[in-house]
Amino acid sequence: MLDVVVPVHNEERDLAPCVHRLAAYLTAELPFPCRITIAENASTDATPALTDELARALPGLRVLHLADKGRGLALATAWGSSDALILAYTDVVLSTDLAALLPLVAPLVSGHSDIAIGTRLARGARVVRGAKREVLSRGYNALLHGLLRARFTDAQCGFKAIRADVAQELLPLVADTGWFFDTELLVLAQRAGLRIHEVPVDWVDDPDSRVDVVATARGDLAGIARLLRARLRGELPPDTVRSQLARTPLEAR
Secondary structure: OEEEEEEEOOOOOOHHHHHHHHHHHHHHHOOOOEEEEEEEEOOOOOHHHHHHHHHHHOOOOEEEEEOOOOHHHHHHHHHHOOOOOEEEEEOOOOOEOHHHHHHHHHHHHHOOOOEEEEEOOOOOOEEEOOHHHHHHHHHHHHHHHHHOOOOOOOOOOOEEEEEHHHHHHHHHHOOOOOOOHHHHHHHHHHHOOOOEEEEEOEEEOOOOOOOOHHHHHHHHHHHHHHHHHHHHOOOOOOHHHHHHHOOOOOOOO
């Protein structure tokens, strides 16, 4: 039913304890079959060997080794090769409280929604992080609202899920293979008329995060500019995708 992807790059310290914690939670708390997929992408430390050890220790764990680096690439590859009905992902350090996982995927299992995202910026979320990251996050999402008319509140929280049939149509349209992957996927989904469900989460920042904030911000701005040009040209997304995926409008009685 559910495939939870964990994209990893040079995570030898956090990988094993966090994956064991995730596996224990899925077994104890979710009422349907689940699988964990580790999407290891171009690690240069002991991460590849650790993923193989985990696969031997945890029955059903799936491991993918990618030669190229990129969170978006890792997610697209893992989701695109999965046979699960619902596809999700979480960051390896589990910054998001796993108690939000069932509320995240339940609307997708029921068919109510097409994509679900964890949000740190909506009412009810509880977040522990520094002022710098808080300002950057709110500023980035404000740009999305102003330039791309985004209606979702938090594009970058590493806690999302999507129906497999929707992913099959959207993934080929997402060009970014890095950190902007999430944003592009959500913008395309919104433009296609899909229903995006939001779950306020409890989230604690990882003080040892290896994310290059400057490089990520530069890539995000380039991605926004690319999508803005496509929107102004009427190329976001193709009309055929909207007709295939959009929910039929309500008819007045």
